[in-house]
Amino acid sequence: MTTPSTPIAEIDRLRTTLDITNALLSAVASTDPVHALTSRIATLCRGTAVIYDFEGTIVASTGEAPTQLIWNEVASTHRRELQLSIGRWAVRTRRVALRDGVHVIAIASRGADTLDQLGELLLDTSERLLGAVHGIQYGATQRDRRDNEQLISSLYDGVLPAREHRFWGRLAQFRFPAYAAIRTIEAAPIDGATATEGHVTQFHARARSEELPLLAMLRRVGVDAPATLSAIVPDTPASERWLAEISRQYLVGASAPFSALSRISECVREAETGLGIARQWAAAAAAPEELGPVLIDRIDLATWLLSHVDARQLEERIRSTLAPIAAPQLRETLVTYLAAEQNVTRTAAALFVHPNTIRYRLSRIEQALGQPLTSAFVLSNVILALYPELIGLRSGLVDAERA
DSSP states (O other): OOOTTSOHHHHHHHHHHHHHHHHHHGGGGSSSHHHHHHHHHHHHTTEEEEEEOTTSOEEEEESSSOHHHHHHHHHTOOOSEEEEEETTEEEEEEEEEETTEEEEEEEEESOHHHHHHHHHHHHHHHHHHHHHHHHHHHHHHHHHHHHHHHHHHHHHHOOOGGGHHHHHHHHHTTTOOTTOOEEEEEEEETTSOOOOHHHHHHHHHHHHHTTOOOEEEEEOSSSSSOOEEEEEEESSHHHHHHHHHHTTTEEEEEOOOBOOGGGHHHHHHHHHHHHHHHHHHHHHOSOGGGSOOEETTTSOHHHHHHTTSOHHHHHHHHHHHHGGGOOHHHHHHHHHHHHTTTOHHHHHHHHTSOHHHHHHHHHHHHHHHTSOTTOHHHHHHHHHHTHHHHHHHHHHHHHHHHO
């Protein structure tokens, strides 16, 4: 009911404000509130709505406005708000501070009058709702992370066969298919640094992009040992893509697939062995980010054998095997020759020398060893002694040939 002191224009403005607020509030109840909010903003401004993150990546977008040109304008200034024209589009933008960094809301319409009338109200309401949605999602994410870490920690403590069904029920809450094969993962930053909570967050973010179920936590084997990342993933094509992606920044070891949760401790040791192999290979590789993950069920026999012997005794055996060819030039030639599939021409190209030079050096190596490299026994011993170096160099040679 109106009174003489309440102007009609003010009542209309309040009604418009309530209508817009109610329309945008309905997005909060959506399964994807950020995209729903963006869609409703676009409808109300009869144009386009875009939400960018702090790097300019589009978080959500609806409509046909030139999103890249809009971002170019935003990125060129530090102003909180912009009002501009791009071609036939009238555009308004606003920077919004959220927990994970500044985001930008942009609205665009072919009718400048629409933004003049509703632009401020749309941006104000959208800013508040985006903050609310982000806060709700952040709280839910933190709860999920806590429950996630508690479950993987309980699994790593050991599961009795009689209680497996209970744990599968809990795994189902994180979208793991019941009784389907899974893998345990051990990973460490490729630069040798200790793992942090930030790395766990990165694991989860990349898993979400692949829609991959994941349990992950920080783990420290010894008091003085650097922390590593422990994870459990389903054995699926999506997990293989995820492993290939993270192995560009992490050294990764993975157990063989298994479905009996009572085998968790055994499979964690397999993943630790895989991580140890990845570290050996990375130490000898020019580009460790190209090595990929070490899946324990797919490694070759030589790698498997070398990973199951006493490291100190193995080091002594390798030293005695390679002692006759201690000269750096001969050793480099032999490693390159073996990594190049014993092809003299490829070896010469890799070392930038004439093929005859390679043949001469190989003859000197055979003299030092007292046996020809064509002998299967001699060759197998030398390959085992040089194996980590061969793996590292071989990946570099393959990449060079592809280039």
